[in-house]
Amino acid sequence: MRILKYTYYIILVNLLLISCGGGSDNDTPVDPIVPVVLDPDAASLIFPEDNTECNEGVVSTSDETKSTVTFEWSAAENTDSYEIKLKNLDTGSVTTAVSNTNEKDISINRGTPYEWYVISLANGTSTSATSDTWSFYNQGPGIENYAPFPAIAISPQRGSTVSSSSTTIILEWTTSDVDDDIVSYEILFDTSETPTVSLGETIESTIEATIASGNTYYWKVITKDSFDNSSISELFEFRIE
Template sequence: MSWKVKLNILLLSGLFIACGGGSDNPGSDPDPEPDPVPAPRATTLIFPENNSECTTGVVVSDTQSQVLFEWNESENTDSYEVNLRNLNTNNTSRFTSNTNSVNITLNRGTPYEWFVVSRADGTSETANSPSWRFYNEGPGIENYAPFPAVAISPERGAILNGITSVDLSWTGSDVDNDIVDYEVYLDTNTDPTTSLGITAETSLPDVAVSAGNVYYWKVVTRDSQGNSSTSEIFQFRVD
């Protein structure tokens, strides 16, 4: 073989090596998956404060005022959704904010419940803050009705097996701290009318139940000024 042929072979071999391909990392992924988006963290609420009367709103009419809702910034969060429920009507409204505050127009002299959902771009995961309740200040109101009671046990939609009695328990709160008593209603009607009696406690033990029934119950809370509030209707099933 002539030296010219040998030279051409060497040149071609070098060309193949340069163009084809040795790789510094032959096992690397040519199209790696992007890093997962971290889940957002739950925020903590600041204002309106829990179980309080909101007195700092800007009055916009005889029936409405505007209140600045505030919460702490949370990690891995791009936007927030404020969930606000009117406790008189149970209607819920939602408001989105890219910062840790938002102005919302409210009915005056009305109880509300609110919490904030943290959201992040690129993931469907969310995180919820605790829920807080407050009264929006009303014109000329000297004493506020209690907040509607909240069921603790049985939890809403609970299924209870092999029992013949149940302990009912709930929480009550009032801006004026003057709750006097509670009246509990329970039966198998979707709007219960059978009173189990009046108590100053936040529980009612050993309520008789029987298998095969769905039970509905509610709590009426009364204060020293004759104001009252009625809770949502809670339900549980006994199998």
């Protein structure tokens, strides 16, 4: 009987040691649980609408050249905050605003073209998501007809290197106009960073240019409308291998 009691005692002690973490030095440590942070989704822009005139801004009482516009976009999944990027297409200057909701009041110049997009951000990750880019004109006092939006290069892509055995290349661009009255495009094209050589005017959104291997080319698009308004694009460049 004593032997049985002694054996039972040893088994009980071993069970207690195991349950309390004592005993073996080969116990596998438990890794801490790391929370999973999901990447944010891209927002969808709502207002100001693309390629339109924004006429809902509140004009400043202290400066009539400015108005406050409420920018709106859809709430994005897995997102804690947003960065609103707003570019003045006349000056090229970019303004950044931050919001924890899906709207933001921003004071901007009247009678001025802008483009904007929204970046979705999430705490705990450096990954972000970017919305589409939209353009609009902020309504100005006494403006009956707006200049076209500055053209955007499609091909060759800005900063690209092109492999070509041809002596010519097709330049392609896109643009829009609130009043829908664009009448022509003039293309400035040269190896100079300030191109002054005109390839002529066209009503199409493409034009052929002569090229040579090893050169870097720079070009701009001047867009004109029926009221003699015009806009000049940013400088585009590409290199020929």
